[in-house]
Amino acid sequence: PGGLPTAAARQFPADFVWAVATSAFQIEGAADRDGKGPSIWDTFCRQPGAIADNSHGDIACEHYDRWEADLDLIQSLGAQAYRFSISWPRVRATGDGPWNEAGLAFYEKLVDGINARGMKAYVTLNHWDLPQALQDIGGWGNRATVDRFVEYAEAIGRRIGHKVASIATHNEPWVVAQLGHEVGIFAPGLKDRRLAAQVSHHLLLSHGRAVRRLRALELPASLGIVLNLSPIYPATDTPEDRAKARLEDGKLRRWYMDPLFKGHYPQDVLDHLGDDAPQVEDGDMADIQQPIDFVGVNYYSRGMASADNSFDSKTSGLPLTAMGWEVYPQGLTDLLVWLHRDYPEAKRLYVTENGGAFPDVVGADGRVHDADRTSYLDTHIAAVGDAIAQGVPMGGYMVWSLLDNFEWASGYEKRFGIVHVDYATQKRTPKDSALAFRDFVRGLKPAAQD
Numbered sequence: 427p428g429g430l431p432t433a434a435a436r437q438f439p440a441d442f443v444w445a446v447a448t449s450a451f452q453i454e455g456a457a458d459r460d461g462k463g464p465s466i467w468d469t470f471c472r473q474p475g476a477i478a479d480n481s482h483g484d485i486a487c488e489h490y491d492r493w494e495a496d497l498d499l500i501q502s503l504g505a506q507a508y509r510f511s512i513s514w515p516r517v518r519a520t521g522d523g524p525w526n527e528a529g530l531a532f533y534e535k536l537v538d539g540i541n542a543r544g545m546k547a548y549v550t551l552n553h554w555d556l557p558q559a560l561q562d563i564g565g566w567g568n569r570a571t572v573d574r575f576v577e578y579a580e581a582i583g584r585r586i587g588h589k590v591a592s593i594a595t596h597n598e599p600w601v602v603a604q605l606g607h608e609v610g611i612f613a614p615g616l617k618d619r620r621l622a623a624q625v626s627h628h629l630l631l632s633h634g635r636a637v638r639r640l641r642a643l644e645l646p647a648s649l650g651i652v653l654n655l656s657p658i659y660p661a662t663d664t665p666e667d668r669a670k671a672r673l674e675d676g677k678l679r680r681w682y683m684d685p686l687f688k689g690h691y692p693q694d695v696l697d698h699l700g701d702d703a704p705q706v707e708d709g710d711m712a713d714i715q716q717p718i719d720f721v722g723v724n725y726y727s728r729g730m731a732s733a734d735n736s737f738d739s740k741t742s743g744l745p746l747t748a749m750g751w752e753v754y755p756q757g758l759t760d761l762l763v764w765l766h767r768d769y770p771e772a773k774r775l776y777v778t779e780n781g782g783a784f785p786d787v788v789g790a791d792g793r794v795h796d797a798d799r800t801s802y803l804d805t806h807i808a809a810v811g812d813a814i815a816q817g818v819p820m821g822g823y824m825v826w827s828l829l830d831n832f833e834w835a836s837g838y839e840k841r842f843g844i845v846h847v848d849y850a851t852q853k854r855t856p857k858d859s860a861l862a863f864r865d866f867v868r869g870l871k872p873a874a875q876d
């Protein structure tokens with residue numbers, strides 16, 4: 427493997443955190459074990475045609491049973507931290523009734539296991555798996571779900587908040603609102619623009635109120651939120667394409683960052699939504715604008731905007747991943763530099779997800795050769811180094827993902843792992859990219875690794 431040569435030529439702060447990331451629904455399995463209730467993704471997977479290979483999360487990577495070996499694996503790859511998410515319906519089956527001690531105990535064991543291996547725990551509370559019982563009464567469209575989420579955040583804070591490094595409220599609220607409630611390709615599979623806007627508001631409100639509740643616990647953990655972001659470039663230099671790019675940036679980035687750090691929604695996007703703009707009650711915007719310690723950035727590709735939607739990534743000339751997403755590391759540098767320029771109030775930025783789906787070649791030697799992924803990681807980590815050199819306060823970089831796993835609507839066909847999973851046997855095999863990542867991190871911090 428031989429490390430990541432482009433990345434190795436960049437400078438990273440000594441306290442920069444190198445990590446791997448997963449989410450509960452994508453790896454745990456054990457969908458109805460030990461008192462777990464169904465989530466909206468358990469339900470969505472049963473909807474005919476919703477998932478490419480008609481799969482589901484019932485078994486996934488069996489991480490619920492294999493967590494100890496998986497933590498050993500993470501440690502062996504040189505990761506200093508592990509970003510994972512908690513399944514809300516595993517710790518409170520209906521999102522409202524009694525707390526499930528078996529679920530809480532599972533995550534406490536996991537955190538203790540991370541700490542015992544000398545790593546840090548980065549927790550995400552909502553990586554999309556809302557309790558189905560809450561969906562049955564309106565889900566994120568129902569303002570009461572905000573209160574349920576704050577209760578959930580407090581329960582997790584009280585149970586494990588004193589022994590984790592970081593708590594993020596939501597993962598990618600844009601995806602939940604847009605892909606879940608407007609486009610309908612993700613759970614709960616709804617197609618209603620006005621509902622989607624209201625959902626985005628409730629997600630932001632629940633974030634702010636959960637942060638306030640967690641602050642009151644005086645935990646050592648840093649508190650923040652994770653957003654999916656891309657720089658949006660106009661496809662051509664025409665005024666029409668430039669206007670489209672500005673609107674798309676408004677919907678993706680400013681819609682979330684402005685409330686979090688400036689206390690208002692962007693006026694151009696409100697105008698665009700017209701009657702579909704969310705209902706906002708007195709005090710909501712102040713609640714959303716709670717001081718936070720970090721923003722997590724999930725970056726996969728750039729966005730291209732053309733007024734007539736004529737841009738086609740297939741003809742752009744850039745390499746594409748197996749998802750059809752363009753490989754564009756410069757976009758990560760631009761994104762981070764522009765984010766820091768526009769929102770200096772965001773004190774620390776992390777890349778909380780970055781990686782790609784690529785074909786694996788299993789060699790005669792049993793090794794899994796994924797040179798495309800190794801190169802992707804190399805150039806994107808270097809892109810983070812370039813942002814740091816331009817003054818962006820970066821806290822860490824987390825590979826998506828540790829394991830091949832349930833890739834949402836794509837099922838198990840798309841593999842994002844730096845570790846290969848043979849689903850027939852659940853055997854884990856570190857791919858060449860995992861070994862390169864390990865060697866790179868070791869090379870940075872030789873003393874800390876042995």
Ligand code: GBH
Nearest residue numbers: 449597598601654724726751779826833842
């Ligand atoms: C993340 O979502 C998730 O947090 C994670 O769970 C998931 O496994 C991972 O990424 C990989 O998908 O169609 O070209 O316009 C990322 C979701 C990906 C949604 C990019 C928007 C737009 C690409 N985002 N996508 S494109």
